[in-house]
Amino acid sequence: MKITLENWEIARVLQETADLLEIKGENTFKIRAIRMAADVVESYTESLSDIVYRGSKDLRDVPGIGEGLAKKIHEIATTGDTAERRALFEELPRSLLEILKLPGVGPKKVKAFYDQLKIATVDGLEAAARAQRLRHLPGFGEKTETKILAGIESYRRDQGRYPLWEIEPVAEALLAHLRALPQVQRMEIAGSYRRRRETVADLDILVSCAEAPTVMKHFVAYRQVKSVLLEGPTKTTVVFNSGLQVDLRVVEPESFAAALVYFTGSKNHNIAMRDMAKRQDLKVNEYGVFRLAGANEERLPTPSEKEVYSLLGLAYVPPEMRENTGELERAAQRQLPHLITIKDILGDLHMHTVASDGKNSIMEMAEAAQQRGLRYIAITDHSKSTYVANGLDEKRLLDHIKAIDQVNDTLEGIRVLKGLECDIRPDGQLDIDNEVLAQLDVVLISIHSHMGMPREEMTDRILRAFANPYAHIFAHPTGRLVKQRDAYPIEMERVMEAALHYKVALELDAFPTRLDLNDVYCRMAKERGVKLTIDTDSHMREHLVNVTYGINVARRAWLEKSDVLNTQPVGAFLKSLRHW
């Protein structure tokens, strides 16, 4: 039977294999190779399942994948698992993987607990620690026992990764606290926060200051700090009352740029960059760039991040691109894309009013958009199938069209387009008559019901909707909600092919809980020549600011102005619908 796995599902099997091999004590470089391959798979913009079934490409052409991993991936794509992983699970209980997730517990400790005390679960470990049985193991002591109990507590309370939009105000407040110190020269939030990932696991704060101890003291005294995990002369780690972990690193001013590159990461970007440095007899670390000459090393000046990259023969790489997904090769060839910015967005094509489930009138939304500098918007209330949102039927929609015309008659400087967010019924038909759709400027189509359909049926349903000549833009294409709801299963390769065929644009819905399409799929669309739109899906005028979260995703997907339809003036934009 043919099974279809998304790339992230294949990546997870590989990561688990790596975890198990690590507990077994296998060669660390082999493990690293598997983890690297898993990361490559997860961000790969072609379906590996598809490649395997079609035989359309040699997996060994993918960077980081050679003979062995190509075989493993083939096996996973066709059977869902590997014989190797099954054998490992015969030997080591699955629950060990959970122990491995505990902070401060790595593969060596997991192995020691299991081999010497037969501990296989987090509960078992907790009981052993409470009974003071861990301290007798060689290399362990009383403090380790205490730390493990604390680690278990934080793991149980841990909410994992936090959405970026939730963390931003927390981060800003902390920066304000630190900025109050006159000794602080430069300060930046680095890590995945700066790379603008949709969620972050912790905050990495970088400060340049000649008096590190003063900054550390001030940091630890912050009112949100609940406990201190590590405290050294240059690095301190604390946990906030909310459970968020925050790292502070203090460096000398001359090292700030190199440290910023290092702490922004990602890890794989750093590894690849340092590897490139080594080939040029250079060394890169968080203190600077050094030229190696025999036993001596000469420190090269790095006043800015741009200099750090430049010394390695690279163009400056924007933080959002630093994921080791090909950006370094492009930087070496001076062929980095010119990433889209918020200023490029001239229109917003997805918003609701009091006519369906919005909080403001057409006029209020238009005025708010105009204040933000937009040149056009589309009012796209729900259609009748979304009855929980008071969706419009044909008659109410026709009245709404008239109301939009009236706003256009009275408002200068912004154009309000007549639109609809039209439901795709389970059979793939749109739920509003074509003769009414024909009177609209912009028709979004989207799925709000029957999300549990099997992958193939769901894909067929979407493709039938694309065939409707009045469908312009497929809104929030996967239906996922960040950390709340997985995407409904679809065959993304087929959806993209059809989008290109019918010239239906795909939406990047910037609403912070959606961010749909995500970064990997947006990049996939760009590579296939499928156009996107970036819209806020606003339900009140205050939501219009959320476009910035869409820009975050777009930049991570390497999108340029030309990839996004609503960067065009309104006339060109309207002509481009179904004709890009």
Added chain:
DNA sequence: GCCGTTTTCGGCCCGACTGTTTTCAGTCG
């Protein structure tokens, strides 16, 4: 297990901090 202007074997990024150690292994990022 991957990879190649040191190539098909022998390398594989680099450093901070902790706890248990008398010089370092484990963990983390």
